[in-house]
Amino acid sequence: MMKTGVLLVNLGTPNSPSTSDVKAYLTEFLNDPFVIDFSYLKRYFLVNFIIVPFRSPKTAALYKEIWTDKGSPLKFNSYETCYKLQESLGDEFRVELAMRYQQPSVQSALKKLIDSKVDHILCIPLYPQYTASASESSLQKVQSEYDKHKNPPPIQYIKQFYQHPGFIASWVERARAANIDNYDHVLFSYHGLPERHLEKHHGSGNCKDFHCTEEVNESNRHCYRATCYDTTRKIAHELNLPEKNYTISFQSRLGKDPWLRPYTDHELIRLAQSGVKKILVFSPSFVADCLETLYEISIEYNALFQEHGGEQVQLIESLNGHPRWIATLKDIIEQNVKA
Template sequence: MSNKIGVLLVNLGTPDDPSTGKVRSYLSQFLNDPRVIDIPWLLRKFLVNFIIVPFRAPKSAKIYQKLWTKDGSPLLFYSQKAQQLLQEKLGENYHVELAMRYKNPSMETVLEKMRKMNFSQIIIVPMFPQYASSTTGSAHQRAMEIISKWYVIPEISFISQYYDNEDFLEAFVEKGKKYNHEDFDHVMFSFHGLPERQVDKVYEEGLCSDRDCENEITDENKFCYKATCYATTRYLASRLNIPEEKYTVAFQSRLGKDPWLEPYADFVVEEQAKKGNKKLLVFSPAFTADCLETIIEIGDEYQEIFEEHGGEKVQLVESLNDSPLWIDTLKNLVEERSQIKNALKN
């Protein structure tokens, strides 16, 4: 009898191609998710479908056309490479699949395929190191919605976050060592932004700003995205010997006029240039695969802002992509949850 374990990697998603129509379809699915834009249903539908998507899709399509390569979307390409390499690492006792939370390969299609394979256990691994309701939370919720309809439900294991995992940190340290931080005037650790109201919802009482999330992880804030982003930064800076006065944590990619987590990354880039700094090194430890937010937003748009205000070079530290240490990280995360490993221990 086979006890093969199914492994599902989940990343955010990408348009099927960079045409306006496909980008519109992607944005519509993405932004209509109530965990992404967490406002009342009717208001969200109106804002997304009649204001944001119609105006944003043509502009975003032009940006995606700059991003697209001969291999297609970098996020999808590197996620597929990670899937293939993880399958090789884990071996025949595991079966690794990849799904995107939005668009293709869809979670519905991939999980239906996995249902038919009758696994004894399925381990779901979102490719987001820090928990946020709009990323990991959304992926887990959608998986549960789909799996809850199965007649036979095997053991399901969800991995929620690994921002402090030693293997994950070492994988980013290896990427960072490609660039000597002493050759740069300042270092920015840039994370995807969130509306402040979303981190506030982590707490039963009070606000995120009432806590010392910039400096410590506690039982209360261990699932606060802001706290885990700052913690990831402290761990990486310590391992790379970057002094505290030389780096800044920032948040990028905000949408709308509501307050988002600060400081805003584009403001930090401008500020550093105005201070007379000429070379800026940027890490993006919330992204495990290079994508529009790293290649275009940081690599191109922040470069333009920096130059406009007197700076010279914004150097992006590449994401983990298909690096061997990242594949080892995924392997170890899976094996820690595996029935097979536990059976061998016993």
């Protein structure tokens, strides 16, 4: 009987909310040239002598706010997805979870699959919309570890999956469970990226030239701005949301360079000052709740919104182990195995 290995890759999390573990995580994460795409010396000095020493204690305090008895939300939510997917797929598949940074490592998860004698490996980075900083970094890491093995089974990669109808349907089900009609406005908040990442992606031209906020086409199908806007349109269409009732924004910026706009914090201030009282927030660039959703949106942005006259920012729970999401992953895997 043929057996397929499935490698799910998420971004990563500290092993604990201690400053030393957060420092180890940030050091590995921010030294990745896909994340901070400066020259080696500039990145090394900036990350190791400025960013990590100053940010580690502050970030550790944030992780302590969301840490649970089960540990890191990103990790246990990702494991829940892994276990439920394994149960759904059955014995013809073996599913392993890896983190791009920290544990469980790509090296250990890939070795488990290869040692179990699978005939084929399908790697799915758990980032719905392709980016160089997350998707490509994870794909390259997996490939580099894969290349260290002698005669490994064939490996196949899924670059993005935001366009899968099941992914959209999973978010629609989450929204309906949250009673969307009880809110004045809906905000789609995506993880931000420096503008220069998109400029590199497009080479000649920019997002305006390729109509990235209006459509996805052959030239921009891997542009993060284009795919975020398309994700929003697809969810809004299924929910019959008029354009005037929702906004797209980008969060989690770092440093002083321009990042994708509009910024989520600026939009929340604008909406509060315009009289909006209750906002429902999607974060469809994540499939598992994590620091960016549980702290940044639910705590930090909620407080910011209230400071400027709003009443409530309510986060829609991420997909985590939602049955529709597990069924979507199963369909993605089975369709690719058939192909």
